[in-house]
Amino acid sequence: MSRLTIIVAATKSNGIGQNGQLPWRLPKEMTYFARATSSAPAGHCNAVIMGRNTWESIPNKFRPLKTRENIVVSKNASFDAGLAKLEGSLEAAITRMKANQQIFRGFIIGGASLYAESLALPPSSPVGFVDRVLLTRILSPAFDACDVFMPDFLGSTSDGKEWRREAHSAVEEWLGFKVAEGAQEENGVEYEFQMWSAFP
Numbered sequence: 001m002s003r004l005t006i007i008v009a010a011t012k013s014n015g016i017g018q019n020g021q022l023p024w025r026l027p028k029e030m031t032y033f034a035r036a037t038s039s040a041p042a043g044h045c046n047a048v049i050m051g052r053n054t055w056e057s058i059p060n061k062f063r064p065l066k067t068r069e070n071i072v073v074s075k076n077a078s079f080d081a082g083l084a085k086l087e088g089s090l091e092a093a094i095t096r097m098k099a100n101q102q103i104f105r106g107f108i109i110g111g112a113s114l115y116a117e118s119l120a121l122p123p124s125s126p127v128g129f130v131d132r133v134l135l136t137r138i139l140s141p142a143f144d145a146c147d148v149f150m151p152d153f154l155g156s157t158s159d160g161k162e163w164r165r166e167a168h169s170a171v172e173e174w175l176g177f178k179v180a181e182g183a184q185e186e187n188g189v190e191y192e193f194q195m196w197s198a199f200p
């Protein structure tokens with residue numbers, strides 16, 4: 001059993017993408033993503049598990065995401081994931097990650113289907129379940145043109161998981177680095193770094 005963390009930037013209506021891309025360009029937020037998913041003790045590294053659409057959305061020059069084990073999930077066994085590892089299911093991806101003793105943390109980095117599938121894993125699942133969400137809440141504008149959404153994990157507590165927002169100090173403690181607190185502004189976009197934990 002392993003605990004998994006979702007990392008996502010989402011609007012108030014849970015919009016995460018538009019036309020196969022992120023709907024915004026937020027360099028400091030992206031730096032936070034890179035740092036949060038990369039930071040691991042000496043001799044370890046983290047795994048990033050993603051769906052095929054998310055893999056394709058990452059600019060060529062940035063993929064595979066450096067210093068992290070990249071695992072792409074696709075039902076198409078002949079999909080060319082380049083230097084990333086290819087697995088046919090979320091369960092297989094988690095199993096591969098767990099087989100590598102060097103892995104410190106496992107992050108689900110998208111997209112909508114993988115967020116939904118991983119959130120649906122019950123705490124009793126033998127592969128593991130999601131017990132943490134690093135949510136960058138996009139406060140404004142609304143980005144009404146979003147065409148992909150993450151599931152409303154805070155609104156759907158029917159799976160025996162209760163979500164609670166952690167204090168800012170707990171975010172920094174878990175990540176091991178300083179994080180900007182409160183509303184941030186970049187390119188006219190307002191957002192906030194949040195961390196949510198599940199208690200099964």
Ligand code: FOL
Pocket residue numbers: 007008009022029030031033034054057058059062065066109110135136
């Ligand atoms: N979570 C958060 N908080 N913000 C995001 O933008 C985000 N994006 C994804 C998943 N979770 C997220 C999926 N999309 C890169 C590009 C798209 C992407 C994820 C990562 C990427 O190129 N990352 C590089 C950093 C590049 C840079 O510094 O500009 C990396 O090394 O992580």
